[in-house]
Amino acid sequence: MAEINLDEIKLKEIFKKAIVEVIQEQKEVISDLMAEIMEDIALETAIKEGENTEIVSREAIFKILDKKK
Numbered sequence: 001m002a003e004i005n006l007d008e009i010k011l012k013e014i015f016k017k018a019i020v021e022v023i024q025e026q027k028e029v030i031s032d033l034m035a036e037i038m039e040d041i042a043l044e045t046a047i048k049e050g051e052n053t054e055i056v057s058r059e060a061i062f063k064i065l066d067k068k069k
Helices: 006-023 027-051 059-069
Strands: none
Touching: 027 059
């Protein structure tokens, strides 16, 4: 079997082309993945903010939700 010798620049170029090709061929999958990542970040942010706020009873939350119906 022949030995393949690639320098670092050529290898980076090949990886970049492969990544671009995957993104172009799998746009919907990539889009769904990005949406999930953004949702996870938003949830993490909400949890961190919630840790620094006043504790509210379950009843108070349901009372607010019932008013919005």
